[in-house]
Amino acid sequence: MKLKKRLDCRPHGFHVAIIPKAPRSIRRRVQPKKTDEDGEVCAFELLASLARQILEEEIESSSASSNASGNDHAAIGKDAVEDGRQYEDKPMKTECLDQGSCEVSAVVSESASLNCNQKCLLNEFPLVEDDDILQRTSKTISSNSSSKIRGDLKSEICKSNMLEGNFLSKAEGGSPNYRKSCFNSMENEFEQPVETKAMDMGGLNAATTRNSKDSAELCMKFPALTDSDKDVKLPSCRDPVPNASFSMQRNDIKLGIRDDDDNLSRFNKFSNKLKVYRPVTRIGDRRIRKLLTPKYWKSAPKLKDFEHPRTDGGMRPSHRKRKTCYNHEKCHRDVLYKRRRFYDRSSVETFDGGFSCESVTNSPEKGRNRDKSISGSMLQANGMTSSVKGHQSSLRSKDSNVKLSIKSFKVPEIFIEVSETATVGSLKRTVMDAVTAILGGGIRVGVLMHGKKVRDDNRTLSQTGLASEDNLDTLGFTLDPSSVEAPAPPLVCPEDHPLLLSDASQLVARSLETPALDSERPNALTDLALLTKTETLVESNHEQEISHTDILTDTTLPDSRALVPVPAPNVEALAVVPLNQKSRRSDIAQRRTRRPFSVSEVEALVQAVEELGTGRWRDVKLRSFEDADHRTYVDLKDKWKTLVHTARIAPQQRRGEPVPQELLDRVLAAHSYWSQHQAKQQGKHQATGVLKIEAPTDHPNCATTGNQLEACLYSLKDGAVEEVEDFVVVVVSVYSQQVTACDVKSVR
DNA sequence: ATTAGGG
DNA sequence: CCCTAAT
Numbered sequence: 086m087k088l089k090k091r092l093d094c095r096p097h098g099f100h101v102a103i104i105p106k107a108p109r110s111i112r113r114r115v116q117p118k119k120t121d122e123d124g125e126v127c128a129f130e131l132l133a134s135l136a137r138q139i140l141e142e143e144i145e146s147s148s149a150s151s152n153a154s155g156n157d158h159a160a161i162g163k164d165a166v167e168d169g170r171q172y173e174d175k176p177m178k179t180e181c182l183d184q185g186s187c188e189v190s191a192v193v194s195e196s197a198s199l200n201c202n203q204k205c206l207l208n209e210f211p212l213v214e215d216d217d218i219l220q221r222t223s224k225t226i227s228s229n230s231s232s233k234i235r236g237d238l239k240s241e242i243c244k245s246n247m248l249e250g251n252f253l254s255k256a257e258g259g260s261p262n263y264r265k266s267c268f269n270s271m272e273n274e275f276e277q278p279v280e281t282k283a284m285d286m287g288g289l290n291a292a293t294t295r296n297s298k299d300s301a302e303l304c305m306k307f308p309a310l311t312d313s314d315k316d317v318k319l320p321s322c323r324d325p326v327p328n329a330s331f332s333m334q335r336n337d338i339k340l341g342i343r344d345d346d347d348n349l350s351r352f353n354k355f356s357n358k359l360k361v362y363r364p365v366t367r368i369g370d371r372r373i374r375k376l377l378t379p380k381y382w383k384s385a386p387k388l389k390d391f392e393h394p395r396t397d398g399g400m401r402p403s404h405r406k407r408k409t410c411y412n413h414e415k416c417h418r419d420v421l422y423k424r425r426r427f428y429d430r431s432s433v434e435t436f437d438g439g440f441s442c443e444s445v446t447n448s449p450e451k452g453r454n455r456d457k458s459i460s461g462s463m464l465q466a467n468g469m470t471s472s473v474k475g476h477q478s479s480l481r482s483k484d485s486n487v488k489l490s491i492k493s494f495k496v497p498e499i500f501i502e503v504s505e506t507a508t509v510g511s512l513k514r515t516v517m518d519a520v521t522a523i524l525g526g527g528i529r530v531g532v533l534m535h536g537k538k539v540r541d542d543n544r545t546l547s548q549t550g551l552a553s554e555d556n557l558d559t560l561g562f563t564l565d566p567s568s569v570e571a572p573a574p575p576l577v578c579p580e581d582h583p584l585l586l587s588d589a590s591q592l593v594a595r596s597l598e599t600p601a602l603d604s605e606r607p608n609a610l611t612d613l614a615l616l617t618k619t620e621t622l623v624e625s626n627h628e629q630e631i632s633h634t635d636i637l638t639d640t641t642l643p644d645s646r647a648l649v650p651v652p653a654p655n656v657e658a659l660a661v662v663p664l665n666q667k668s669r670r671s672d673i674a675q676r677r678t679r680r681p682f683s684v685s686e687v688e689a690l691v692q693a694v695e696e697l698g699t700g701r702w703r704d705v706k707l708r709s710f711e712d713a714d715h716r717t718y719v720d721l722k723d724k725w726k727t728l729v730h731t732a733r734i735a736p737q738q739r740r741g742e743p744v745p746q747e748l749l750d751r752v753l754a755a756h757s758y759w760s761q762h763q764a765k766q767q768g769k770h771q772a773t774g775v776l777k778i779e780a781p782t783d784h785p786n787c788a789t790t791g792n793q794l795e796a797c798l799y800s801l802k803d804g805a806v807e808e809v810e811d812f813v814v815v816v817v818s819v820y821s822q823q824v825t826a827c828d829v830k831s832v833r
Numbered sequence: 834a835t836t837a838g839g840g
Numbered sequence: 841c842c843c844t845a846a847t
Contacts, residue, residue, distance in 0.1 A: 676842075678841095701836090703834085718836085839844085839845105
């Protein structure tokens with residue numbers, strides 16, 4: 086099937102796990118491995134690196150003023166080399182980089198006639214060039230690349246490129262030159278949503294098609310600097326000249342902070358790429374809707390989505406998705422998802438991508454941190470996501486100290502928009518500012534447990550349940566900007582009146598200095614805060630809203646002017662989605678408002694399931710929720726699912742309106758019963774007869790044995806007479822009555 | 834349209 | 841709740 090296909094396409098000798106087109110769960114789980122194994126590069130290091138570059142550039146550009154292209158060459162080359170050395174010590178790699186830089190120069194000059202901005206950008210990070218180089222030198226490199234991650238990956242990528250190139254060539258009826266197609270393939274890879282078919286007709290054409298207008302847009306975006314994908318890419322900004330083969334390819338500017346891992350993840354995309362091409366026009370509402378779904382907003386460590394501006398002013402989400410690392414079950418918790426929505430009127434551009442990086446705070450100095458190491462935890466920064474990935478398991482020292490280790494720290498997405506005429510230097514500064522704002526803006530730490538904010542600062546860890554290893558795994562942190570006040574927006578009207586946070590026309594018109602999209606506001610953080618808050622309110626459910634409120638008014642938090650907490654593991658914040666004022670909603674199906682099941686509803690559901698079983702949701706619906714229009718059978722099914730889950734987890738871990746234990750018990754009982762008896766006796770138990778199960782209500786074991794007893798009862802046939810525990814029961818019809826421990830009476 | 838599962 | 845695949 087798909088899987089096979091893909092496998093066939095992939096290059097040999099490629100070790101990196103390819104995400105097979107298998108059940109999501111599987112796919113997801115496959116990737117994880119590597120994420121962590123290739124040693125993560127400290128995000129801060131990256132940032133530092135970036136900063137360094139920026140500074141250097143700044144100096145350089147200031148001294149050399151405008152026309153930076155010339156200087157850039159040298160600078161870039163240098164940077165590249167340094168960069169390379171910094172992350173790798175292998176001569177080979179360095180060599181590789183060197184070549185890369187050389188190549189860069191060449192490339193640059195070649196494209197000198199093109200739009201300068203792009204050209205300049207091109208210099209920044211010789212990622213593309215490298216790839217290009219690699220492409221040519223892949224053979225040599227790959228042959229002896231041995232174990233060097235870098236080397237391997239690169240060569241792999243090259244291979245991949247070639248593969249892709251060929252593929253595309255074919256698809257397009259033959260590409261004129263290899264390099265070109267190769268490049269395009271690369272481009273596509275970077276710009277294309279892995280799982281969507283957003284791009285029109287495959288590489289070349291697609292790129293060409295979009296060229297003209299896109300270039301006009303100031304769409305310089307910085308996708309994410311993700312943990313393993315620490316490259317800043319600047320998609321779009323294509324050259325208006327479609328036929329300039331070379332330039333065209335070059336116009337897809339990508340800034341990449343190369344890094345050991347990035348290739349890895351990037352490469353992964355290749356595997357997904359092959360199946361991507363499909364006409365955009367095919368994308369229907371549903372598609373779009375899907376794209377706007379949290380699922381696709383997830384910008385996890387290795388995941389990044391961003392959308393292309395659309396020439397027609399409409400929204401054309403072209404995103405890319407990367408599977409996240411799911412190292413063990415815990416991984417998903419490490420993944421921070423962030424949603425961003427920008428509501429803007431005029432120009433409809435969707436930016437969903439960002440700048441995020443992860444740093445590994447592998448503080449070996451456990452001593453320094455005392456006994457604090459956060460394991461299996463994550464840090465989430467509101468507005469600016471940052472997450473901490475923890476070690477696999479929580480350690481617990483004898484002295485009952487809780488050991489936590491914050492393994493990684495993810496810095497969020499940063500949206501940057503720069504004018505087409507902005508200088509590279511300013512761009513860098515912009516990035517720098519953004520990063521600085523985030524890191525230096527002052528943050529407040531929040532603690533999450535099971536995704537819920539732990540608000541009481543006075544409680545002890547054990548009281549909070551954080552002393553338990555189990556809970557430790559769900560421990561999370563949030564980094565909330567503490568420097569700004571985020572007054573609750575006057576709008577809490579989720580559906581009908583999405584907040585318009587910014588005016589795109591303005592955004593586009595000028596270059597922004599901060600990640601904030603609303604250039605009208607002076608303070609980036611404020612914007613973030615507002616956005617976050619808004620987003621949350623718009624999206625959140627009641628519970629969340631409540632907790633938010635609580636938090637905002639929580640006096641135990643001195644400077645709790647922080648933003649709303651981000652619900653984990655589904656962290657969503659700062660979602661920015663273009664909103665075309667009017668009819669946007671019709672296009673974008675809104676997520677249904679959340680409507681928590683009331684206890685009575687649960688009761689009805691349980692009742693129905695007890696009688697009908699777990700595989701007849703439609704009947705359940707008809708039977709007990711006929712009038713509840715908002716409850717579909719799918720909802721019921723889902724609810725049951727969650728009920729079962731809820732019943733299984735510790736009461737402590739349960740959230741939302743508490744469901745009576747009694748009901749949960751029944752859930753479990755019914756569930757186990759129906760699990761065994763599948764659909765066998767469908768309808769057989771249709772309420773008839775009277776339950777005659779008797780046991781002393783006051784029997785000491787009644788309560789404790791309740792579940793077991795009940796479970797046993799469910800396994801009995803109607804009319805059966807059996808001994809269960811200390812009881813003798815006569816079952817006339819288990820489902821004709823609600824069976825609970827207390828209903829059991831002794832027949833003896 | 835339903836069901837079953839993964840997310 | 842959403843999304844999909846499979847019925």
